[in-house]
Amino acid sequence: MSTTEPTWYYENFEHSGSAIGFRVTGKLDEVQSEFQKIEIWDTTDWGKLMVIDGAIMLTTRDNFLYHEMMAHPVLFTHSNPKRVVIIGGGDCGTLREVLKHKEVEHAVQVDIDEQVTRMAEKYFPELCESNHDPRAELLFDDGIAYMKNVAEGTVDVIIVDSTDPVGPAEGLFNEAFYVSCIRALRNGGILVQQSESPLVHIGLMKAMRHHMTAAGFADTRTLPFPQPCYPTGWWSCTLARKGSELAGFRERGAQSKSFATRYYNVDVHRAALVQPEFMREAFGD
C-alpha cells in the first residue's frame, strides 16, 4: 500500500475555494469505521497525516498549535477547572494538554468513533501518552446524547473538539446542543469550541455565537490562531461562559505554568484575545 516516490496529497475546500496539500510518501493505513473513513499518510516534512472522509485532521508537526489553543486558554480562564468534558477529540491530543493542568480532577473524552483513537494510538502515540492517567476517561459514544444526560451543574469546562459542522458533527453547532451544555455546566463554567477560519467562515462564527447566546451563555469570545493544515492556515476557537463575562484570565497561573508548551504562553493568550479589525466589525465589538 506504500509508495516510495513522493507525491502530493491535496485537500480542496469547496466552501472557501482554496486548498492545502502535503508531500506524502505513501498511505500507511486505512480503515472504514462505522462512521467514517480514516486514512493515515506518511509525509516528507510533516510526520504522519490523518485524513477523515477526505478532510485533513492533523499532522504530527503542526497539531500542537490547535491542541494547545483548544486546552490552555479555556483552562486558564476558568478560576478552578476540576471537571472537564471533551466532545470529539478522538486523537487524544486535547486530552493530553488538559491533563497537564494539575487542578483538573477528571477529564472525559467522548468521541463517537473508537477507530480514531485506535489509529492515534498507533500513529500519533505522543498524543496518547496521558490516556492512562487515572484522571482520564475515554468513552466512545455520541457526544450530543452524552451532553443531554450529564448531571446538571457538574461540569467546569466543555471542549468541543469536532470536525467541521457537516456530517456527524453538524449537531454540535446548534442551539439545542448548547442548551445541553449550559445545563451541564456549573455557574461560571466555560464551553470552548473550534470555530473554523476567521477569513472564510465569519458567517459560521457569527451564527455559532448567536446560538450560544440564545441558549443562555452570558458572553462569547473568539480567539484566532495559526493552523497550517486547516483551510487558510488560520483557525479559531470560541469561548462561551455561563453566568458571567469572559473578562481576563488567570495570568499569573499562565505565567508560572508547570508544564512545557510550544505555542501557548501568557503573552500568546493575551494576544489571542485581540480581534483584528474585520472581526471587530463583524462581531460588533
Next chain:
Amino acid sequence: MSTTEPTWYYENFEHSGSAIGFRVTGKLDEVQSEFQKIEIWDTTDWGKLMVIDGAIMLTTRDNFLYHEMMAHPVLFTHSNPKRVVIIGGGDCGTLREVLKHKEVEHAVQVDIDEQVTRMAEKYFPELCESNHDPRAELLFDDGIAYMKNVAEGTVDVIIVDSTDPVGPAEGLFNEAFYVSCIRALRNGGILVQQSESPLVHIGLMKAMRHHMTAAGFADTRTLPFPQPCYPTGWWSCTLARKGSELAGFRERGAQSKSFATRYYNVDVHRAALVQPEFMREAFGD
C-alpha cells in the same frame, strides 16, 4: 486563453513539503518580462491571483493582511517617518498603505520589474490608487544598487517587500545589503523585511536577524501574521532598528489613526509583538 470550468491551481513548496491552492476559472494574462514570468489568474473566491515564476504572490482577497503588516507596524514604531523607501513591492499595495500616513513626505518604490506594476495597475487597480499621490515616486531599478547609492543618513524607514530569498531577491537577505540600508538610514531609522513562515523558515529568520545585527542594527524583532496564500498560511516581518532598541510603538497614534484598515489596529500591533513559545526559544529572547 480563458476557461470557464473551474479547476485547481496549486503551488507546491519544495522547501516545506506543503502546498497551497486556489480554485481558478482561467488565466487572464501572462507576460514574460526581462526578469520573470508573471501570470494573472481569475479565481472563484479570492479575486485575482498573481503568480511570478510559479510562486503565488497575492490574491485580491487576502493581500490586505500582508500589506497592512508590512506598513503600519514599522510606521507606528518610528517616531516621525518622513522619508520611506520600499524595495520591491511592485504591486504597489505596500505603497498605498504607507501613504495613508500623513507624516510621510516622500515614499519611493524601487522594483526591478516594471511589468509587475503594469500588471497590478490592470488587475489590482485598488492597490495602485495612490500611485499618483504627489509624495509617491515609482522607480524600476535594482534595489540592491539603489540602496548602495542613497545619500547617507537620509531615510527613516526601509521596507523590503520582496519575493523569497532565491533568484532576483537573494541579494536582499545578506549582510552587504543590510550595511547599505543602515548607511542610508538616519539614526533611529527602521528597516522592515518580509521574513517568511515561523513554522518552516525559522532558520532563515535566525540568519536574517544575525546578518542584520552583524551589519550594525541595534535591535531586531519578528512579528507573525496570517497570510493564506503563502506557505503554511502564517507569515512574518522582521524589524531592525539603527541606534536604539525596538521598545514599544506610538500606541496613541495607532489608536487614533485617521485611516481605515481591515486587519491592523493598535491591539493587533501589540499582539504581533508577542513571540510564541517556540520562537522565543529559537531566538533566545
